Amino acid sequence: MKFDALEERMRSLEVYHSLRVLPQAWPILRVDGRNFSKFTEKRFQKPFDPAFHQAMVQASTRLLEELHALYVYTESDEISILLDRETRLFDREHEKLVSISAATASAALSLAFQAEVHFDSRLCVAANSGLVLDYFQWRQADAARCCLNGWCYWTLRQEGLTVREATRQLHGRNFSWKNELLFQRGINFNDLPGWQKRGSGIYWQEYEKIGCNPLTGTETCAIRRRIHKDEDLPMGSDYAEFLKGFLGGA
Numbered sequence: 001m002k003f004d005a006l007e008e009r010m011r012s013l014e015v016y017h018s019l020r021v022l023p024q025a026w027p028i029l030r031v032d033g034r035n036f037s038k039f040t041e042k043r044f045q046k047p048f049d050p051a052f053h054q055a056m057v058q059a060s061t062r063l064l065e066e067l068h069a070l071y072v073y074t075e076s077d078e079i080s081i082l083l084d085r086e087t088r089l090f091d092r093e094h095e096k097l098v099s100i101s102a103a104t105a106s107a108a109l110s111l112a113f114q115a116e117v118h119f120d121s122r123l124c125v126a127a128n129s130g131l132v133l134d135y136f137q138w139r140q141a142d143a144a145r146c147c148l149n150g151w152c153y154w155t156l157r158q159e160g161l162t163v164r165e166a167t168r169q170l171h172g173r174n175f176s177w178k179n180e181l182l183f184q185r186g187i188n189f190n191d192l193p194g195w196q197k198r199g200s201g202i203y204w205q206e207y208e209k210i211g212c213n214p215l216t217g218t219e220t221c222a223i224r225r226r227i228h229k230d231e232d233l234p235m236g237s238d239y240a241e242f243l244k245g246f247l248g249g250a
């Protein structure tokens with residue numbers, strides 16, 4: 001078989017390669033640490049370890065830069081990445097977006113921990129800006145739920161309960177019951193750090209840089225960008241308003 005014919009036949013096996021994010025839809029990627037329950041078990045404080053979180057924020061920063069993202073959000077072992085609806089990154093190819101985001105997160109965390117770790121990745125396609133707001137509010141609600149559950153679970157475990165006993169005690173309990181459990185042990189859920197309850201946002205922020213024109217000696221003002229790591233995100237409708245700032249009025 002001629003090489004060109006073979007090439008064409010073999011390329012035709014790449015059946016998903018032509019899949020692209022629909023024009024004008026917002027791509028949102030979510031990478032998630034593979035088997036991190038096991039990986040973090042002996043290495044990090046429970047339920048939250050600032051060192052683990054800082055490594056996740058650092059990986060989020062790499063993703064913001066590498067993928068030219070608008071907004072990156074991290075909680076627990078996952079990172080969500082919002083791209084511009086007009087993005088032309090990797091020609092909007094699903095396979096490229098998913099594989100490069102997983103590879104970037106895996107490399108960043110492996111370097112940070114000096115251990116081989118892996119991330120999976122998935123692509124959500126939000127057809128309108130309302131769905132983008134819903135998506136990020138959903139992940140933030142997940143952060144709040146996991147934070148309360150994690151604190152309750154590990155508080156009980158530290159009191160000597162087994163996995164099964166702690167899980168059974170918490171099964172079917174509502175928000176206020178769990179709050180009360182912590183409160184009786186001197187932990188006020190409201191006073192826990194914002195990054196634990198609501199996750200963290202990583203995004204570009206513009207600022208004015210005042211300088212001096214060496215020729216004229218006059219003061220100059222330039223608009224620059226820097227990466228902001230927001231560890232105290234707003235919640236509820238305030239979070240939705242905050243997110244709208246990334247959507248350019250769409």
Ligand SMILES: Nc1nc2c(ncn2[C@@H]2O[C@H](COP(=O)(O)OP(=O)(O)OP(=O)(O)O)[C@@H](O)[C@H]2O)c(=O)[nH]1
Binds near residue numbers: 032038044077
């Ligand atoms: N000790 C510790 N563990 C953490 C911290 N943040 C996240 N984790 C762990 O990361 C896990 C994330 O949950 P999942 O993604 O559902 O679990 P997983 O084991 O990674 O499973 P897969 O993602 O399906 O591979 C949590 O259950 C915790 O065990 C932290 O600050 N400290």
Ligand SMILES: [Mg+2]
Binds near residue numbers: 032033034035036037
């Ligand atoms: Mg995971």
